[in-house]
Structures are given as structure tokens and as C-alpha cells.
Amino acid sequence: MTERTRETLRKVILEEGTRYKEFGERVPASWIALEEALQNAKNQQHYIISFEDVQKINKGLKRPLDEKELKICLKFFHNMGCILYFDLVPLRDFITLDPKVVMDAMRWLVVSSGQTSNDHMTRVQKSSLLKLFRKLKINGQSLNQKHVDYLLSMMQKFDLICEPMIYKKGQQMSPTFYLVPCMMKADMPNDPIQHFQGPHGDQFTFSSDTIIPPAIFNRLVCSCLAFWEVFDGHFYNGLVVLEAEDFIL
Structure with missing residues (x-):
């Protein structure tokens, strides 16, 4: 890397960094002490630790923080x-x-266990995923059941599954x-506008005119699938049809 390239990279990093509202914000010295303590734990290859362990680390500081x-x-x-x-149940018990x-x-877990079924929906069998968890090691460390549960919750939090x-x-x-x-491979029908007949004769039109980033679309799909079923196997890359009690979405 040339000196000119290095300087350009430095400027880009600084410009991007200033977009964060936390950039340049003054923080208590005790926060820096906690950051260094967590970094030491990371250097010892503790990549996932419990909130209880963080509390113990905090109590060992010269100026511990209250909860x-x-x-x-x-x-x-x-x-x-x-x-x-994430200060949310059940994620609040661990810190990455x-x-x-x-x-x-x-990502490795999702890619390794993904299977496409006959109805074009990319599935991960729970039993297969758990078997992969037993094989998974993070820098040589096996996962205990609590870590497995945490990672499963994280995968759902990030809408990977x-x-x-x-x-x-x-x-x-x-x-x-x-x-x-995110692993859906079935292509959307050639005609981007689809008509579906609801149980009460209601008809709804779906269009792909609006461009939505794949990550946002996938997260929306994950959220919707927690409430509604996929209608008649219509699950495509960029289009999902959902069936509610009295109508089709």
C-alpha cells in the first residue's frame, strides 16, 4: 500500500466514522476501563460471555458502574x-x-444447513441445525447449550432464520x-403482477415495481411469517404471498 493510498484510506475512515452520533462523544474514564477489561477477555478467546460475567468484571474495576x-x-x-x-429477552443474558x-x-450454520423443498421454500430442519451446532467450534471452543440457545435467538434477531x-x-x-x-433461490414469475383469489372473492394485486434492498425484504418476510402462513407455496426470491384468516396479503 502506497503512502497516498494509506492517506486516502485514513480520510475515508475518518469521514465515515464522523457519521456515528457517538463519534467524538466524551465518555467517563470508567467506561474506558470496562472496555479494556472486555478487550482482555476477548484476547483470551472469550467471544461470548454472560452478563453475569460482565458484572463480575465490572465489580473488579476501581470504579464499578451501577447496573x-x-x-x-x-x-x-x-x-x-x-x-x-441487546437488552431484550432472551438476548440480554449474553454479550458477544x-x-x-x-x-x-x-452465516456458516445457515449456509451449511439450508435445503430447498419442493414448494421452493428454503428450509433448515431444526434437528439438522442442532447437529451442526454440536460440530461448531469458535476458534477451537465448543459451545454449551446456553450458547447454542443464544446463537439461535441471535439468528432470529437478525432474521437469518x-x-x-x-x-x-x-x-x-x-x-x-x-x-x-436470505437463501431463497426460486425466481419470481415472469409476470411481476400476480392476482390471487381470496376466500371471499377478494382479489389482491402484487407488484415488484418498487426496488427494496434484499436485506430489508428478508427481514420483513421473517417478521410476517411469525403471524401469517405462505399462501399455496408462493414463496419466491423477491415475492412472498401470505394468507391471513379472511384474506390474502
């Missing part, structure tokens, strides 16, 4: 991209110290698989 400030501090580090922390390593692991809503004879069924919208 409210500790959570604010962790959210700040999360926004800066240093860690992954190395987001890249964990995201790479989740989702549990579909399934009904049989009016009864909601527990699915044996996850759907993986």
Missing part, C-alpha cells in the same frame, strides 16, 4: 460496533465480544424447521 450505567455503557459499545448487546467471529459462525406460522385443521402446529428467506 443502570453498565447497561448504558454496553449499549454505547454496541452502537460503536465493538460488541453485540467479537461480532465478526459470531456472525461468521451464524424464522419460525413459520403453520395451521392444520384450524390448529396451530409447532414447526420442525426454520425458513431461510
